[in-house]
Amino acid sequence: MAIHLKDRLRDIRDFLRSHRHERQATTAAGKHFSDMEKLLGRAASMVDDTLTLAETASRTVLPGAQKHELVLWPLGDYFSDPNAGEHAFRRHMYRAAKILAATLESAGPPVIRETGFTAAHEALRRRQGHMVLALKNATEHEAKRALIAGMLAHLVQDICRSALSDPAASPSTQDAKAGILVFAPGLLASALIGFDESLPASDLLDIATMAISARRDRMARSLAADQPIADLTAVFESLLTHLP
Template sequence: MLRQISEDVRVNLKDRLREVREIIRQSRHDGSGDASILREATSYLPPFPGKGIEGLLSHAASAVDEALSIAEAFVPHERPIKVDGTTVKGLGTYFPVGNEDRQLDAERLFRRDMYYLTKAVLAGLNIDNARIHEADFAAVHATMRKRHGDLLAALAAPGAGLQAIAAACSALLVECLSQRPVRFAETVSETPAVVGSSAPDISCLAPLALACGLATAGSDGAPDPDMLEIAILAADIRHDRIVQACAKANPVAELTPVFATLLAHLP
């Protein structure tokens, strides 16, 4: 229990530090960040003599950003060397059967992979105004184990087929949409989204669930570097159908045949 609490604190701290770092980067004097951030932060201050407080703060932000970049070079990271289809693991890896230590290790791997895979998906969709919360992916992992243990157990059963994989992928997407690990700049509400209400969320998160399903279905072979890109394209083609399924009373049941069809026809 104490280990889990410590892990939760660490993940939330990482999210907050990432947000601070993003604000610093947006405030650099030599960058393309939004200057309105600094103007808003200093609007209540009296006029500053000389160069101006906004210019001084932007140069200070640049210095802090460069110092943090240097510090990062000396700190070991858990990030993947390259983020592509080979980064995705099967659902059996993310949700294994085992003791608490094994579950915690799997949860850590899941949220790390999902964080970097989400960044890759956002880049593929040309979206650069979103924030990713690793803590929300941790919540997705916990909710999957709590609410959908039967679907995860079916994956581990001998002879589990595409239908079982599709059902687990559907549950994963539904829980991701509920926790909203990706927050877009134009999003005003901070409350959990109603499933099916946000097309941008679905565009970003559906490829992740599909990629996990593809990795699960192809666990016996070598991972395909193009699998993530394939998942992005396939989810985009079936976007309207996925949105419709998410809006139903039982989205997991409605999504399962959609994912089953995609898994059956994709390499």
């Protein structure tokens, strides 16, 4: 319930900010508002300011909220403890996705929900629990790469499909390539940490972003293919073999 509420509050905040921008543009064009429209505009501004203040306060008060550097765990660590792992997974991947969404130029960013990351984490743990267990017991790099590639394929598919089918998604944001660019690099960077912890998370995210960007067309086609998991697994296994 708390995660859904956070996502809904973000929707309200984004809507109100959009309303304020549209209202400012109309005012600049010389249109006169009625008293009721002015009252609604003030109410929207007050709610927007309140939500902004609450967001700023939470970053200051909550433990660890003052840390602005990107934090990622090795992918397997997110599934070693169902509760703490799920919490860290959605927080870390949400932060990485927001960073990447801000860099998009041509296409609009997809809908980013914490609930989407939570659902993907739970689905992998419930449906592919054997992969998580096998990864925990794997000792050879080749075996680990194959398992992690499969986990990445399932996560990317679930997260992207959730974002693309979200009721709030407009036609301009229902772009599979944009979804791949926003959601896949954070997951890949997390997987790379499991093989090399010498590089900071921000550097691995940059490396993963460039690698995914070069393969976004193929990965977008894979999402719509008859065997998306097999296709995406092959892409991720190749990336894990040659990166960083």
